[in-house]
Amino acid sequence: MIKLTYLPAILVGFRFAIAPFLLLDALDGAVTNWFLCGYILAIVSDIFDGIIARKLKVSTPQLRQADSWADICLFLCLALSTWLVYPTVILDFKIPLLIAVAAQFLLFSISLIKFRKLPSFHTYTAKAWGLALLVAAIALFGFGYAPTLWGAIVLCWINSLEEIAMTFILPAWTCDVLSIVHALKLRHE
Template identity: 70%
Template sequence: MIAPKDIPQILIGIRFAIAPLLLLDALDHQTTWGFVVGYVIAILSDIFDGIIARRLGVSTAKLRQLDSWADICLFVSVAISTWLVYPKVIVDFRVPLLLAIAAQFTLFTINLIKFGKLPSFHTYTAKIWGLTLLIATVCLFGFGYASTLWLAIAFCLVNSIEEIVMTLLLPSWHCDVLSIFHALDLRKKLINSSN
């Protein structure tokens, strides 16, 4: 029997399992409606794993890092699937996509250099970015409409910049820091407690 405390891990596991299935669906350079359904289920698992973990009091740093890795696997699978099914979209959006990728790699690099691990802030801007990415992915794979990708790229850049600044502000690694304002408040508390 599944214990309630295991539900967040199961939801993260669902996301890890769906990521390669999306890629498998795209290997023949087209996708079925199963791609969209699978992606929506993955995003719902991402929304609810954190909510349930916090309600049950099992939201550990390790769990939140695992959640971030599941997100990375999912988004890489969607990116590769987009290249396989809609290569023209990748070519058309190459400059803003490269900027977004560079911003994410900069964020990851700064975190690895400073803290030795990837970020796991789960900020409000990350949540908005996730929603815009959901809209863009459903529009593209469900209806062949690519213009909503602009919104997802814009929020990727906003989120990356915010989290880079947060990383530079914080003296130690923390997960679930919801915004730059929360980071400033946390920094103040950490500095005061060390004095």
């Protein structure tokens, strides 16, 4: 019998495990119905791993970092799948997407230089970005509709800027800082 306290880690592991299968499904330039089902299940696991961990009081920095790595793995596989299935969409959005990728790399670089760790803030803007990406993925892979990608891109920019500012504000690496307001409060404490 699996202990309930392991459930958040299992959900994080599930996201790591499902991400490559999304990519495998897209290798032939098309996706099956499984693709969206798998992606939606991965996002549901992302939503509930943190909630359950906090409720069970097993939310640790290591678990939150693993959660961040699982997100990176999932979103990289989604991006590569998009390239395989809808390369024209990637090319049509290349400039805003390159700005989003550059903003994320800048955030990661600043955090690595300052804290020697990748950020793991799990901010409200990150949650909004994740939900916008879910809507964009459903619209694109389910209906061939790309304009909703703008919402995800803009929220990525906003999230990156907020987390860059938070990295400069916080004196020490901290996980689960929900917003820049929370970062300012932590700095003053």
